[in-house]
Amino acid sequence: MLQLSGVSVSYADGTRALDDVSLSVPQGQFCVLLGPSGAGKSTLLKAINGLVIPDQGEIHIAGRIHHGSGRFPVATIHQSIDLVLRASVLDNVLHGALSEVSAVAAMFGWFGRQREREACALLERVGLSEAHLYRRAAELSGGQQQRVGVARAFMKQPQVVLADEPVASLDPRTSRDILQLLREAARERNVTVLCSLHDVGLAHEFADRIVAMRAGRIVFDGQPCTLDEMSVQRLYATAA
């Protein structure tokens, strides 16, 4: 379970990006974050991942306080394609296990056969084949690269996956495929997914729960069917 209690984050220029945010996401839930740009969605994900230190509040993952250590079972999928494009597909997936191997092993790229087999299984799960294994990530399409990104995130064997607008740069059909894949993979492994999206339609289609944010605060928290058209218009209309 992911639990946030009274989390606040302020940036150096005084902007209050998160204002007393409390949220509890049960294990295995696919939770979508909605809200206009600057609402605090990315900051919330960064705070959970430990890339931003909260001024106040606590974050618990599986009952333990999260301090942002790399060994915590949290993996991230980003909005831009952030693979190492000159490295092979296999290497990119194995990068998900970097926090599990020693520095010497990482220097020589030794991840062990077992991890390589796990990476192969994940690649097959996200719909890629043996032919893609040693191709450079740069040679893949945007959708295929995001599939590798999903495989890399699950390679860490996380309990929580944070997806920061993972389909922002993809066409509608590929976006659906990636979200479907993310939801299925998370359900199979009982992984909590916190995914920020801009497309309300996709949120309705895939989310178990929608959390809407505005000006660093949660303004809606409920099932997709309870988020009506008026609420959506209010959510985006008042944004600067």
Next chain:
Amino acid sequence: MNASLHDNAATWRLRPIITARTIIVACIVLVALGYAGRRTEMDKLAQLSWQAIGSTIGLAPQSQVGDGLVRVVGGMFPLQLAEVRETARIPDFDPNGLPWGAHLETRTTTQTRIDPQTLEQRSESERTTVLVEPYGYVLQVARLLLETIVIAVWATVLALLLAFPCASLAATNYTPHRLIYTVVRGSSGVLRAVPELISALLLVLVFGFGPIAGVLALGLHTAGFLCKFFAEDIENADRAPQDALRALGASKIKVLRSAVLPLVGASYLAYVQYILERNIRSATVIGIVGAGGIGQELKGRFEMFDFGHVGTILCAILLTVLTLEVVTGRLRQRLL
């Protein structure tokens, strides 16, 4: 669009293209260049060049530059291919065991000498037997060139071994401490600032004549360049994959290896190729101060006015550099 907006834009004041400041700066630059030109004999260069052009098209009787060029370039051809040595000067010479393709010739030379008794000039004919190896000098040049290339290769290896680990210490985003960054950057700057010919001169005094001084002089000088190039590439590498791996919990060194190295690998290879080429060119020069390689032979032949030999050496160097350019270019294409 509002028409009044266009009317306002027509009245906006634009800066003049040439201002009084532009003219003053241009005048200062011209005066400075004129003064520097006098100091560096640019006027003489212009005069000699005009003289040479005039001589070429028949407007001037002769030219110092033209005559010099004809003397030097003309002396280089035909190229010296054969090695001719007096058998009397070859230790343990065995006429039955001549090198492959070599033959013996008897040459008669006439020398004018003064008789110490009568103080009269006398012509004396002397017959000497010489060993002629038809491509002996070409082979000697090839051997020396190989030594030069080996010096350059080892210098490049040394530069790589020094620069590679130092690069991350000299990159602002990966250095463990600002002091370490300053020390490594400063050291690489010092290595770059000392010309290899000067360091070779000093290292010859320390290590004696030979390739060691050459390898060290070139290796240390180019390590400074490689360290700077490598570090700047690390600093400019795409941030997105690095942030992604950091978000997955990878430490700095793991991010450097897994996200930065694959990104900068291709340009690293290009830098090493450039440094190898540069070292081969420089290795031909540092021999002049006794640091091994073909430069030593070039200097000796030049001082003895053996322009045929000099021509052979220069052609061999040119051929080597061109071959290297082609080979490394293809190698890079295959590796990238």
